Amino acid sequence: xxxxxxxxxxxxxxxxxxxxxxxxxxxxxxxxxxxxxxxxxxxxxxxxxxxxxxxxxxxxxxxxxxxxxxxxxxxxxxxxxxxxxxxxxxxxx
Amino acid sequence: xxxxxxxxxxxxxxxxxxxxxxxxxxxxxxxxxxxxxxxxxxxxxxxxxxxxxxxxxxxxxxxxxxxxxxxxxxxxxxxxxxxxxxxxxxxxxxxxxxxxxxxxxxxxxxxxxxxxxxxxxxxxxxxxxxxxxxxxxxxxxxxxxxxxxxxxxxxxxxxxxxxxxxxxxxxxxxxxxxxxxxxxxxxxxxxxxxxxxxxxxxxxxxxxxxxxxxxxxxxxxxxxxxxxxxxxxxxxxxxxxxxxxxxxxxxxxxxxxxxxxxxxxxxxxxxxxxxxxxxxxxxxxxxxxxxxxxxxxxxxxxxxxxxxxxxxxxxxxxxxxxxxxxxxxxxxxxxxxxxxxxxxxxxxxxxxxxxxxxxxxxxxxxxxxxxxxxxxxxxxxxxxxxxxxxxxxxxxxxxxxxxxxxxxxxxxxxxxxxxxxxxxxxxxxxxxxxxxxxxxxxxxxxxxxxxxxxxxxxxxxxxxxxxxxxxxxxxxxxxxxxxxxxxxxxxxxxxxxxxxxxxxxx
Numbered sequence: 001x002x003x004x005x006x007x008x009x010x011x012x013x014x015x016x017x018x019x020x021x022x023x024x025x026x027x028x029x030x031x032x033x034x035x036x037x038x039x040x041x042x043x044x045x046x047x048x049x050x051x052x053x054x055x056x057x058x059x060x061x062x063x064x065x066x067x068x069x070x071x072x073x074x075x076x077x078x079x080x081x082x083x084x085x086x087x088x089x090x091x092x093x
Numbered sequence: 094x095x096x097x098x099x100x101x102x103x104x105x106x107x108x109x110x111x112x113x114x115x116x117x118x119x120x121x122x123x124x125x126x127x128x129x130x131x132x133x134x135x136x137x138x139x140x141x142x143x144x145x146x147x148x149x150x151x152x153x154x155x156x157x158x159x160x161x162x163x164x165x166x167x168x169x170x171x172x173x174x175x176x177x178x179x180x181x182x183x184x185x186x187x188x189x190x191x192x193x194x195x196x197x198x199x200x201x202x203x204x205x206x207x208x209x210x211x212x213x214x215x216x217x218x219x220x221x222x223x224x225x226x227x228x229x230x231x232x233x234x235x236x237x238x239x240x241x242x243x244x245x246x247x248x249x250x251x252x253x254x255x256x257x258x259x260x261x262x263x264x265x266x267x268x269x270x271x272x273x274x275x276x277x278x279x280x281x282x283x284x285x286x287x288x289x290x291x292x293x294x295x296x297x298x299x300x301x302x303x304x305x306x307x308x309x310x311x312x313x314x315x316x317x318x319x320x321x322x323x324x325x326x327x328x329x330x331x332x333x334x335x336x337x338x339x340x341x342x343x344x345x346x347x348x349x350x351x352x353x354x355x356x357x358x359x360x361x362x363x364x365x366x367x368x369x370x371x372x373x374x375x376x377x378x379x380x381x382x383x384x385x386x387x388x389x390x391x392x393x394x395x396x397x398x399x400x401x402x403x404x405x406x407x408x409x410x411x412x413x414x415x416x417x418x419x420x421x422x423x424x425x426x427x428x429x430x431x432x433x434x435x436x437x438x439x440x441x442x443x444x445x446x447x448x449x450x451x452x453x454x455x456x457x458x459x460x461x462x463x464x465x466x467x468x469x470x471x472x473x474x475x476x477x478x479x480x481x482x483x484x485x486x487x488x489x490x491x492x493x494x495x496x497x498x499x500x501x502x503x504x505x506x507x508x509x510x511x512x513x514x515x516x517x518x519x520x521x522x523x524x525x526x527x528x529x530x531x532x533x534x535x536x537x538x539x540x541x542x543x544x545x546x547x548x549x550x551x552x553x554x555x556x557x558x559x560x561x562x563x564x565x566x567x568x569x570x571x572x573x574x575x576x577x578x579x580x581x582x583x584x585x586x587x588x589x590x591x592x593x594x595x596x597x598x599x
Contacts, residue, residue, distance in 0.1 A: 026308055034314035043315040044329035045414040051304040051311040052418060055297060059247050066105045066248075067098050089314065 009071050017065025020078040021058055027085045029054040034092045102252040109252075110452050111475060113245040115482035118449045120242055122486050123224035124295075125442030126216060128427055128435060129581075131180040132574035133216035137497045139560045140208045141199060142572055143182040151176065152184065152202040154348035154367060160205045161186045162345070164198065165372055173368040177202045178386060179430050180574075212504070212511035213497055219516055220490075225299075233306055239299070240307050246296040253285055273595075274458035281451040284444040291441040292448075298425035301418060332409030334397040336376050343375030346403040354405065355381045355396045362394065369400060378406055386430050390416060391423040446483075453479040477531035484541035485526030487585070491548035492522040494582070498555035538596055542589045549586040553579045 029050045036046035061078070068074050126133065135142050157174055165172045165188050172188035175181075187197035199208040222228060229235030267279045285292070300307060305327075316322035327333060348367060355364055365384035371377045377400035385391045393411040398404065411419055423429065427438050457476055464472040496518040504511040530537040556579060557563045567576035 026310055029308045029311045030314040033311055037315045041414075042329070042412055044326055045412045047312045047315050047326060048304070048330055048414045048418050051308045052301050052414075052421075054304075054308055054311070055244075055247075055300045058244065059251070062244070062248050063102075063105075063251060066252075067101045092314070 013066065013071045013074060016071065016074045016078060017062055020075065021061035021065050024078050024081050024085070025054050025058040025061060027082060027089075028057060031085050031089050031092070035088070038092060099255060102255040106249055106252040106256055107456065109245050109249050110449075111456060113242055114449050114453055115478050116238060117242045117246060118446060118482045119227075119486055120224060120239055121442060121445040121449060122490070123220050125439060125446060126490070127221045127224050128439045128442060129574075129577070130216040130221050131178075132577055133220065134181070135572070135574035136556065136578035137213050137215045137494070138199075138211045139562075140211060141181075141183050142560075142562075142575060143201060143203070144571070145179055145182050151363070152205070154352055156205045157184055157186075157200065157202075158345065158348055158369075160200060160207070161198075162372070164188075164207075166190060167373070169372055171368055171370045172372055173366055174200075175366045176364065178365070178384075183208065212500075212502055213515055214512045218512070219493075219519075225303075236303055236306050240303065243296045243299050247293065250285075250289065250293055250296070254289070257282060257286075269595075272458075274455060277451040277454035277458060281448055281455055284448040284451070288441050288444040288448075291438075292445055294424060295441070295445075298421040301421040302425055304418070330411075330415050332393050332395050332411070334378070334380070334395075334407040334409070336370070336378055336406075338371040338374040339376040341375040342373060343377055343401045345369065345372070345377065345379075345400050346398075348379065351379055351381060351398045351403055354398075354403070355383075358396060358405075358408070359383050359394060372400075375401065377401070385423065385428060389423045389429055390420040391426060391428060392416075393419060450479070450483045453483070473531075473534060476534060477527065477537075480530035480537045480541060481523075481527035484538065484545060485523055485530060487545050487589075488526050488541055488548065489519045489523035491545055491552060491582075491585070493519040494552040495548050495555060498552060498559050539593060542593045542596075546586040546589040546593075549582040549589070553582050 032050035032053070033043070033047040036049060037043040041049070065074050065078075068077070154174075161172065161174065164186075168191035170189045170191065170193070172186070174187075175185040177184055182202070184200035184202050185197065186200050187195055189195050199211065200206070201208055219228075225239055226233070226235035227238060229238065267276075267283050269276050269279075271279075305311065310318070312322065312326040316326050324333075352364055352367075356362065362383045364381040365386070366382050368380040368382075369377060370380065379398040379400050381396050381398070383392055383394035393409065393415065395409045397406040397408075399406055427435060453475070457472055457479065460472050463469075493515055496515045500511055500514055502511070504514055506514060509517060526541060529541070533540065553563075556575070562570075562572065562575055564576050564579045567573070567579065
């Protein structure tokens with residue numbers, strides 16, 4: 001791979017895994033908190049539980065983001081995840 | 094990244110380490126010192142070397158109030174006293190003025206008299222906050238940087254385990270007399286694997302403490318996104334009672350009676366701080382929080398009293414999930430009074446420091462020859478970064494302790510008070526250490542190690558000269574915090590000398 005293309009791919013991967021992974025996690029935390037409170041949990045407790053689990057989810061997403069073979073699949077995967085969460089948010093709202 | 098899973102994890106481990114390692118070392122070093130923050134406080138604030146008190150002789154809250162209330166200006170929003178503990182033999186009094194700024198004084202719990210201003214932030218005022226926000230308060234930048242470092246730490250622990258497949262074998266392997274590269278890797282693996290559960294738990298619990306900072310939108314869905322929604326979430330999760338001032342004068346009933354009531358409500362649990370909101374107002378109220386000195390979980394139990402009548406206004410106890418959150422917090426804060434565990438935390442912290450430093454050394458030694466041959470600057474840059482962040486921060490900390498004992502009581506310059514000057518010395522020496530490291534390259538290791546050893550011994554000597562206390566005297570008087578700090582400084586000097594010897598053979 002030419003040097004410039006390699007650098008672009010690396011930048012896309014770091015950006016995707018770190019920022020994309022965080023965005024997906026933050027969205028999942030907020031949606032998860034709503035879902036848990038709808039399931040009958042006190043809403044402050046639901047937020048706390050979702051936020052704590054968020055760190056574990058982010059860790060998994062980071063590791064997956066840095067190990068997945070193709071950087072396109074990383075963006076596709078996170079994009080699909082974000083779309084699902086967004087739909088859930090609309091549904092619960 | 095890389096063709097196989099293991100290779101991509103190796104690349105991730107290497108590059109995450111090189112970019113975040115320096116920041117991570119600073120956080121680990123300050124966190125390790127924070128384990129003994131109260132003990133370092135006794136050394137840095139000699140007037141507070143009072144005899145430790147037991148809980149049975151808790152000072153009278155009414156006598157404390159008598160002493161401190163005249164010092165609270167009109168219009169203050171609150172004042173607060175933190176009661177003495179087994180580790181802190183003083184009453185910490187503070188108030189928040191009408192402008193929101195906080196002011197503090199220390200009080201002797203036997204005589205109920207103020208101690209003179211200490212002219213130092215101590216460890217709890219500088220080292221502990223450095224550990225969690227790097228003193229970068231603008232937009233919570235420091236907390237976010239620490240959060241990035243903690244997340245990176247988790248990523249590196251997992252990727253590190255995946256990279257090192259022969260983990261059990263490496264657990265028992267340490268070849269201190271081999272080449273530096275080999276020894277560094279052995280030590281990196283040994284500290285990394287031996288303390289793996291500690292490192293994982295400490296990084297994760299650190300993140301959990303600030304979950305509302307790191308996921309600031311977490312409550313948006315369940316509550317809403319306004320400031321009012323945030324206040325509602327905080328009140329429901331962490332507990333908070335508020336009442337608007339009546340803007341008419343009002344009395345303060347007996348605080349001791351309120352404490353007795355709280356202790357009955359808590360079935361023997363004792364308050365660790367008392368806060369009077371809207372003091373002097375007819376709508377003033379008093380907040381008592383239950384101590385967690387003997388629990389891992391930092392409970393959120395709080396009781397609010399009407400200041401004028403002493404009637405209970407509100408009680409709060411955390412829900413089950415928030416209790417788990419406070420368990421994680423307690424796991425990280427080490428506020429409980431267990432000395433064996435405290436020492437294990439300290440050793441865990443040191444092992445983290447060693448792990449990060451040896452990780453850097455392995456990276457450097459593996460590339461030194463190749464970079465020199467191809468004229469690459471990588472090793473020179475990273476070596477300066479390593480020296481500045483490892484020996485540099487040790488040097489800056491030693492300088493902080495020396496400045497603490499050396500600056501005269503009335504020191505001050507250009508609007509910076511004595512406490513501020515101590516902290517400026519720390520940063521100045523740290524910056525100089527980085528410049529020195531990039532200027533002198535590999536030789537800087539040796540020179541900074543010598544300087545650390547010298548400053549540590551000097552700090553012990555200065556403590557003797559300025560306070561009349563040395564290790565034996567402190568031990569005889571039961572001042573274990575002071576003796577421990579002196580011995581710790583000696584141990585640091587000794588370790589620096591041992592590192593010097595090892596470098597010579599490299």
